[in-house]
Structure formats: C-alpha cells, structure tokens
Amino acid sequence: MSFSLYVHIPYCLVKCPYCDFNAxxxxxxPEERYVDALCAELRHYLSQAPWQGQRxxxxxxxxxxxxxxxxxxxxxxxxxxxxxxELAPEREITLEADPAxxxxxxxxxxxxxxxxxxxxxxxxxxxxxxxxxxxLHSAEDAGRALVWAREGGFTNxxxxxxxxxxxxxxxxxxxxxxxxLSYRPEHISLYNLTYEENTPFFAMKQKGRLLPxxxxxxxxxxxxxxxxxxARGYRHYEISNLALxxxxxxxNTRYWQGGDxxxxxxxxxxxxxxxxxxxxxxxxxxxxxxMNKALAAGExxxxxxxxxxxxxxxxxxxxxxxxxxxxxxxxxxxxxxxxLTEAFPHIADLCTEGLLREEDGxxxxxxxxxxVADTIFASFF
Numbered sequence: 076m077s078f079s080l081y082v083h084i085p086y087c088l089v090k091c092p093y094c095d096f097n098a099x100x101x102x103x104x105p106e107e108r109y110v111d112a113l114c115a116e117l118r119h120y121l122s123q124a125p126w127q128g129q130r131x132x133x134x135x136x137x138x139x140x141x142x143x144x145x146x147x148x149x150x151x152x153x154x155x156x157x158x159x160x161e162l163a164p165e166r167e168i169t170l171e172a173d174p175a176x177x178x179x180x181x182x183x184x185x186x187x188x189x190x191x192x193x194x195x196x197x198x199x200x201x202x203x204x205x206x207x208x209x210x211l212h213s214a215e216d217a218g219r220a221l222v223w224a225r226e227g228g229f230t231n232x233x234x235x236x237x238x239x240x241x242x243x244x245x246x247x248x249x250x251x252x253x254x255x256l257s258y259r260p261e262h263i264s265l266y267n268l269t270y271e272e273n274t275p276f277f278a279m280k281q282k283g284r285l286l287p288x289x290x291x292x293x294x295x296x297x298x299x300x301x302x303x304x305x306a307r308g309y310r311h312y313e314i315s316n317l318a319l320x321x322x323x324x325x326x327n328t329r330y331w332q333g334g335d336x337x338x339x340x341x342x343x344x345x346x347x348x349x350x351x352x353x354x355x356x357x358x359x360x361x362x363x364x365x366m367n368k369a370l371a372a373g374e375x376x377x378x379x380x381x382x383x384x385x386x387x388x389x390x391x392x393x394x395x396x397x398x399x400x401x402x403x404x405x406x407x408x409x410x411x412x413x414x415l416t417e418a419f420p421h422i423a424d425l426c427t428e429g430l431l432r433e434e435d436g437x438x439x440x441x442x443x444x445x446x447v448a449d450t451i452f453a454s455f456f
Contacts, residue, residue, distance in 0.1 A: 077163065078126060079133040079329045082113060082152070083340030084141040085362050088175065091209040092279075093237075095271035097342030097360050098139045109340075109362065110148045112369035114155050116339045119373030121159045125347050126337055130161040133326035134168045136190075142172035146184035153189050167325045169194055169233075174212040174220035182220075183227035193224050194233040194264075200254040201247050204240050214254070221258045231322060233262035238296045239288040240268050248296050252303045261322035265300050266315050267293060294446055314397050314448055331394045341365035341375075352387035355380060384411070388418055389455040396431075396452070401439025419455060 085097050086104040120126050134156075136149065149170070156162070169192040170185055182193070199205050200214040212220075224232055234255050238248055255263060270277045270287070279285040288296070301311055309317040313331065316324065329336060333353075338345040342360040346353060356379035359365040368375035382390070388411055395402040404415040415438070416422055422438070425431040430444035430451055444451055 076125075076128075077130040077132045078335040078337055079135070079326055080131050080156075081326075081336055081338040081340075081343055082134065082136045082141075083138065083338065083343040083358075084109070084136060084144060085139040085341045086143055087138065087140045088143070088173070088211055089209065092275035093208060093268060093271070095274050096139070099362065104143065105362075105366070106144055106148050108366055108370075110144075110152055112366040112375075113152055113339050115369045115373050116375070117152070117155060117159060120337055120339075125335065125349055126160075128160075129335075130163055131156070132163045132166060133329060134166065135326045136168075136170040138171055140173045140176055140196075141170050142176045142181070142185070146181060146188050149185065149190065150188035167192055167231075169324070169326055171196060172220070174216045175210075177220055177223065179223040179226060182223050182229070186228040191229070192231040192233065193229050194235065194262075195220060195224075195260075196235045197255070198235060198237045199240065199243075199247075200251050201243075204243055204247065207240060207242060208237065218254075218258070221260070231262070232258075232260040233264060233324070234258070234260045235264045235266065237266050237268050238300065239293045241285045241287065243288060243296075245292070245295060245299060248299060249303070252300065256304070256307050262316070262318045262324060263304060263309060264316050267297070297446065312399055314399075314445065328398075331397050333391060333394055351381060352384050353382040355382070386456075387411070392419070392455045393452045396438075396440055396448070399439060399445075401434075401437040403436050404433075404438055421454060425451060425454075 083097065085099050086101045087098050088100065090098050090100040134153075141149075153168075168190050170190045171194045173196055185193070195217070197217045198208055198210055200217060202214065205213065221232065221234075236251055236255060270280045276285060280287065304317045305311055309319060310323075311317050312323050313327070316327070318324070333348065335347050336345060338358070340358065341362040342358055342365070344355060344357045346355045356376050358375045359368055359377045365375045391407060391410065395406075407413075407415040407418070411418065422431060425444070426433070429441055430447065431438060432441050440448060440451070
C-alpha cells in the first residue's frame with residue numbers, strides 16, 4: 076500500500092489577482108511555527124489508519140509560494156518524515172517556486188535536501204502580460220531561474236504558463252512557447268485563464284475592466300499549444316499537461332487515478348478510498364487558525380464527508396477522462412459492480428456526437444471533446 080503527500084505553504088510575496096487558491100500575500104511569515112504545525116499533523120496521521128505503515132511515493136510542496144521557505148525548513152520536515160514512514164526509493168519530491176523568490180544558492184540547497192522536481196510558476200515571458208497577471212518577476216528573472224535550477228542539479232523541471240490572458244495574441248503565445256521550450260523543461264503545464272469568484276479578476280471582468288479573450292481565439296491557442304509542444308517531443312497526457320517521455324507528474328497522476336493522498340497545511344485536502352466509496356476532508360484555511368489547531372490537537376480539519384456511490388461514480392469519470400489515454404471500461408465495472416454504459420447511458424450519445432471514443436480498449440475524449448471537457452464532466456454528476 077502507498078499514498079502521496081501534499082504539503083500546503085500558503086504565503087506569497089503578493090497574491091496574484093487571478094488566484095483563488097488558499098494563499099496570502101505577506102512580507103513576513105511564521106516559518107518555524109508553521110513547520111512545527113506541519114510536523115504535528117504528520118505525527119498525528121502517520122500513527123493511525125489508513126496511513127500508518129504505508130509507503131509514500133510522491134511528495135508535493137504547493138502553495139502559495141513554497142520557495143519562500145528556507146531549504147532548512149523543508150529539510151526539517153523531510154527528516155521527520157523519513158523517521159515516521161517508508162519513502163519509496165524513486166520518490167518524486169516536487170516544490171513549487173516563483174522566479175522572484177529564488178537564488179542560485181537557494182535552489183542548489185533545495186536540491187541538496189532532497190527536492191528532485193521543481194515546478195516554476197512563470198505564466199508568461201511577455202512584460203505586458205506579466206504586469207496584467209500581477210507577477211513580480213520579469214522574463215529575464217524567469218530565464219535566470221531556469222538556468223540556476225539546472226546548475227543546482229535539477230534534472231526534472233516543470234514550467235507553468237497561462238493562456239487566454241486579456242490582451243494576449245497568438246503570436247504572443249507562440250513566443251511564450253518558444254522561450255519556454257528553449258530551456259527544454261521536462262514538463263509543461265498550460266492553463267487557460269479563468270475568472271473565479273472572489274478574485275480581483277472576477278470583479279474587474281464584471282465591471283468591464285477586463286475583456287476575456289474571444290472563445291475562438293482561446294480554442295486556437297489551445298490547438299497551438301498542442302501542435303507546438305507535441306512537435307518538440309512532448310506528450311499531451313492530460314488536459315493541461317505535457318511531458319517528455321518518463322516525466323509525467325507522478326503526484327498529479329495519483330489524483331487523476333483516484334489514489335490515496337494526505338494533505339497537510341492550511342486548507343489542504345485529503346482523500347482515502349476507504350471506507351465504502353471514499354472519504355475526503357480539508358483543513359482550516361486561515362493559517363493562524365490552522366497552526367493553533369494542529370499544534371494543540373495534531374489535526375486541523377474543518378470539513379469532512381463520506382462520498383456516496385453516485386459521487387464516486389461521477390468523480391471516477393471526471394478524473395480518469397482528464398487523462399488523454401482515458402481508461403478501460405472494465406475498471407469502472409470492477410470498482411462499482413456495474414457496466415459503464417448502464418450507469419451512464421448518455422455515453423453512447425457522447426460517442427455519436429464525436430466527443431468521446433473507444434480506442435485501444437479505452438474510452439477517452441476526442442480532440443473535439445477536449446474543447447468542451449467541462450461540459451462533458453458536468454454530465455456525469
């Protein structure tokens with residue numbers, strides 16, 4: 076048995092106006108106390124089922140901006156982890172980083188303490204778009220950070236870019252892709268900009284101060300991403316993710332395949348396939364409240380639910396179909412004791428409409444289905 080570990084570090088120098096993650100802009104942060112709280116949670120959960128005695132395959136430090144923390148803080152957490160449970164020999168340990176928050180020395184130190192995969196939130200190399208997105212780094216900062224990572228020993232780099240940003244054109248995106256690909260990162264994540272409620276971007280859009288990219292242009296951008304990256308040897312393996320052979324995100328793949336994961340930190344989410352159809356919970360979002368609870372009781376849960384069979388069925392399809400390889404229908408039958416087309420008869424209609432197809436024994440999204448994936452997913456709930 077094995078599971079994955081997610082560690083949320085919520086602090087940022089500035090919170091970006093499009094971000095709806097549990098993140099907080101701060102000039103200072105209680106690094107030592109926060110790591111104490113993470114360690115308290117770790118001891119609590121690893122001493123009980125279903126986590127006790129299981130092996131950890133992947134670890135992911137997300138945020139926020141985890142690279143704001145000192146390498147010594149990450150090392151303290153990892154050292155405790157190694158004493159509490161078995162770590163897979165070929166474990167993947169990812170740390171999200173902002174080009175504005177790293178130095179050459181800091182990156183080398185992260186690698187030295189065990190981080191072996193770096194995920195850079197670059198978003199764009201265009202000065203105007205970086206300003207629109209509220210990013211603190213420049214294109215030159217991003218390039219330096221990528222070079223420093225290589226010099227620091229990282230052989231597994233991921234780059235995040237955002238497309239469909241107001242004011243963005245196809246040539247701008249093409250230039251972003253060219254610059255990103257010139258550094259030959261092993262993994263690329265490309266996200267279309269969304270306007271989430273309770274973000275400044277949502278309010279600006281409502282007031283007409285931000286004009287979204289036209290839908291046809293957004294579709295053209297998505298096609299450009301696929302074409303340019305696959306031509307350079309990247310495999311489009313998930314709706315928003317491409318990777319060179321052998322470098323798909325093992326941590327995120329566990330999410331998409333419905334595996335167990337334990338989330339630590341403010342607002343972190345966890346999922347266990349047991350009991351019944353699965354159980355999930357999440358922590359207090361406010362960092363201060365989270366720390367107080369975790370340090371006092373070893374856990375800081377604010378929400379928990381046991382999934383119904385209906386929920387579990389819908390989430391199975393939603394998560395599996397995010398992967399472009401899809402899944403064999405027999406997996407659904409084995410999990411739920413029912414034929415896939417009996418549970419969701421409208422799958423036949425989706426195939427007839429050219430949005431899903433069965434190929435090589437797998438049911439998967441078609442290229443047309445990829446463009447309306449959210450609508451397809453919603454039909455399973």
